[in-house]
Amino acid sequence: MYSPSLRAHDVFRAAILIGFAWYIASLVKTDSLHYYLAPRMEIWIYWCPVALGFMAVFLLYRAISPEDEANCGCEHPISSSVIKNLLIYGLFLLPLTLGFLLPDRVLGTSAAIKKGFSLSSPLQTELYKENAGGGTSSTQQFMQKKIETSAGLPASTARSSSSSASKTFIAPDAYNEEFASLAGLLYEQPVIQVSPDIFSETIGAIELYKKDFIGKRISLTGFVYKDPQMESTAGSFAIGRFLVLCCTADALPFGVLVHTSEPSNLPNDTWVQIEGMIGTAQVQDQEVLRIDAAEIRKVDQPPIAYVYPNADSVAAFQRANALRTP
Template structure:
């Protein structure tokens, strides 16, 4: 029995949606825009989808033109009936495609960072424990109380950086290596791990030189001479992105707007955030830079190995 015009229209619409989704994924890959939405390991999985989706779309298109309708084993999968139900089902696929095609591909910025809540410190129990709550201004006030203690003479890193538990071993090992650097360059490949290691042993790193990059974000209750330099930490996709930031103190920063990408060269100090001690950089130099090709940072499965790879002479 020949399939009806209504069924042909359903198959045609499904074929077009699947083909559009496949070509959109290909477009994001060709324009190097996948990193705006997915972590690297998830990008690899997504790139497995376009070819199978195209084959399915071609199969549906072929069935639209030449297929027949037969009921086997008294089984069938009825098509959705009614305009509202059809619009809902197909809209779930069509709307994301339309938004993706119409909206520009760009990185998350300071507005989203403030909405999500900025993280200034990493705890052993995970990232989510130290979030700022922007809807509670009284708790979000930042007291910029920079410590002025003088750094003691260098100690044995093996005695200075001791992990409290198995989960802190990687941070301790990375801290030992960072401690030997004359200037700590915060590399994007191990950004969160580097800041996390310094944060856990912040007193040992006070007055050490540091250089890092990020975009400027300010909270309403911040002092005029204090801002945060932030990067979004992405685990799987931008839906779970976490605004990861470090406080910066500088007397000459009021002219630099939010979302401006900067490179900060300065020294490590500490400050109070919600009554807790957090890292703060006393900026010696602030340089405006272009947004990096990959603006987000991602977790590294072995930050110590990555550090050793970047600094083979310090193994």
């Protein structure tokens, strides 16, 4: 027997599904998915409102449909405990309510402090940890795909650094071959423009061959990050970005140390564009990249503030460089 209480549960569940469908559809309509997901994951979300809508329609139909003949032994009774039902539905209602009430905003310094801000490229740091531990994670799987992609490229593209650059960089292992090719292209630039499309790859390539890039000019954009460790060095802060692999839950805050001739009064989370010379500094007995800033300009936060891994950073650099070249 399909009791009125069971029909009420179906109506309530349908309402929750419609709420989630409405919320996701609003994110798609306002182009706000990038606050939560990497672009390569967004395609899996586009059709969620449709699927959730069909599920809601089925529940509503079951709630108003005529009573079926009982089939004893095949039912899954709902708990009669009010507290248990409130807890279960609360698990869905709480995030849905917060999603509608809280504004969409990018992660900033407060999240970077909690996650731990790195002065090294996450692609390099995580890869080193995974190789040392013998594990395989999403970062290493992504790097493996990059190797496979590079292996399938024409020989002229794969050897671009050795054929067109005056300096050839030797990769220490297979995982760094793309960084070596990218480093050769970056080395030839009078001013290295760090594109958001290959932000982490560019920093990773320079970091891998930091000794060779000392004295080269560089320009990049990011948010200001300060902590007591950096404030102990006069005029130092970091310019950072969040690298998102799948969603903002796995976002990795990282950046480059910036040194200025005078103490900086820029508050945290200020977006700036910096141009200066590449150098190095010692932070907790670790040699990291440092930019000796020649110019610091405040800029607006970009529409898409996060950066993402690129499957072919060499090709992306060549496309961007072709657009900049008159």
